[in-house]
Amino acid sequence: MNIDKLSQRLQTVAEYIPEGSRIADIGSDHAYLPCHVVKKGKVSYAIAGEVVEGPFQSAKKQVEAEGLSDRIDVRKGNGLEVISNDEVDCITIAGMGGALIASILDSGEAKLTNVKRLILQPNLSAKSIRLWLLEHGWQLVAEEILEEDGKIYEILVAEKGEPNKPYHNMNIAASLLMGPFLIEQKKVPFVKKWRSEVANWKRILGRLEEAAENEDNQKKRMELSNKILLVEEVLD
Template identity: 65%
Template sequence: MNTDKLSKRLETVAKYIPKNAKFADIGSDHAYLPCYMVKKSDVRFAIAGEVVEGPFQSAVKQVKQEGFTSKISVRKGNGLEVIEPNEVDCITIAGMGGTLIATILENGKAKLGAVQRLILQPNISASSIREWLLTNGWTLIAEEILEEDGKIYEVLVAEKGNPYSLYKANKESALLFGPFLMREKNTAFVKKWTIEKKNWQRILTQLESAPESVENSLKRKELQGKIKLVDEVIKNEEY
């Protein structure tokens, strides 16, 4: 992967960045995404935010190498600390766990005033992000699920608005699977949830032979509920 050719995962994130956006890429690693967007002349300005020293230095080096220092500001800091209020209208956060992404958004709420679009790519636990969006008045406008190099990724795109209509039919399923993804049910979706279900069934079997306790009983119920949801959503689908 380089700044001319992104991974399929980051390319999916890139396609949702609005034309002429001022965007911040949080956890930017080598600043591949900002460099790629500037190279295509698709954005006015980008911030590459990185909290870890090594990736921060890599991003600085990459941006210098490309000659983009006037268009991309590389900043070191935690989450949305690297942006000023009203500085950007789009934020991308890719390649982290969903719980961490939700925490970054929660801690940086004060910076979201002028932000019109969030593009989020969790490696796990996308449901944590959906819950955060729902609670905070952001509505999903698109979702994608894709497989690359044996891993399955979800991309969530949200804008400010009333999210409740998306969850009217079945809130629990929509939060877990994604309201758009569970309608489309592509191959990656079916594969992901078939694997998750097998995993939950394995844990359930272990719990069933463990000593009875309140905690054990609650965990079993939770897993049985999730397995049932998967069965309802991917009834006759095979991958």
């Protein structure tokens, strides 16, 4: 992967960035994404944020090597600390756990006042993000799922709006877990992901059924059984 040819995962994120927007890429690593969209002329200005010294230096070198320092500002800081209130209108966060992405949005919520779009790619627990969006006035407007190098990724796109809208006439528990748009599309990676999850949950359930009976064990069995039923109903 390089700035001219992104991974399929990051290319999909890039496709959802609005033309002419100003973006902040949080956890930018080598700054491939901001460099790509600025170099292609899709965005006018970008901030690449990194909290870890190594990736921060890598991002700086990448931006300098591409001659983009006048249009990409590489900043070191935690989450949305790297932006001011009115600097950007689109935020991308890719390659972290869903719970961490949700906590970044939560602690930096005051910085989201003028942001029009969030593009979020969790490596796991996309449900944490869907819950956060629902509870904080952000409407899920699109979702993508793809498989690359043996891993399955979900991408969530949100804008300020009606947070309940995507969940109308849907099982809320299933759609928060699996994604309302993804449930409707039922693409091959989606089915593969959830069949694998169900198989894993059934293995765990089998071990729990062989273990000593106690209240905690019983609760875990009930939770797993409910999740299996929920997912199997969607898949069938």
